[in-house]
Amino acid sequence: MPLDATFSALADSTRRGVLEQLVISDASISDLAERFDMTLTGMKKHIDVLERAGLVATHKQGRVRTCTLGNLGLQDEADWIARHRQLWAARFAALDLIVEELKHRENSNVRNPA
């Protein structure tokens, strides 16, 4: 499931930080390890997760592996969240209407007791 991989990749503050950094400029894994105060091995694991999710692409030249943003634009993730929020808001609006209706009936009953 692509959404599983991307949401999972986004569920870590270092990985989100790496994406924020790569928006500014490409960077080698060792640059990123230094900037985020991590070991090379630790950063490599994060980059692997991001690469498997399609959020980062890497290419190797000699001994240096450079990271760039992947092609994935997070469109589906943005869409899922937006659709969910919309349905959620609609449901709360519907509940509000029911509460209003109940209040209205209660007031009528107080004014006109059976």
Add this chain to the structure above:
Amino acid sequence: MPLDATFSALADSTRRGVLEQLVISDASISDLAERFDMTLTGMKKHIDVLERAGLVATHKQGRVRTCTLGNLGLQDEADWIARHRQLWAARFAALDLIVEELKHRENSNVRNPA
């Protein structure tokens, strides 16, 4: 980190399905287990993850635990993704300008060789 917990909770198709279901109506854990063809224990684990992330709230009446949508409206998650996509688009637009500029210079050089 709240974003860690929410993105992690969203990184599973069953948990996203549960949220989609709860948008329509509240449901007990056993209803949800049946609908998603899972054991009660398996569904309980998913609900725990969603509840810790604030995406679901539960209340127990007698032996039945009912699940409702939590208060969290995924605003921060939507904002993070939107900001990232905006910066990303801006960076690609900047790269396009550079490529255009390089093409333009190359054409000038062909017409007016040094």
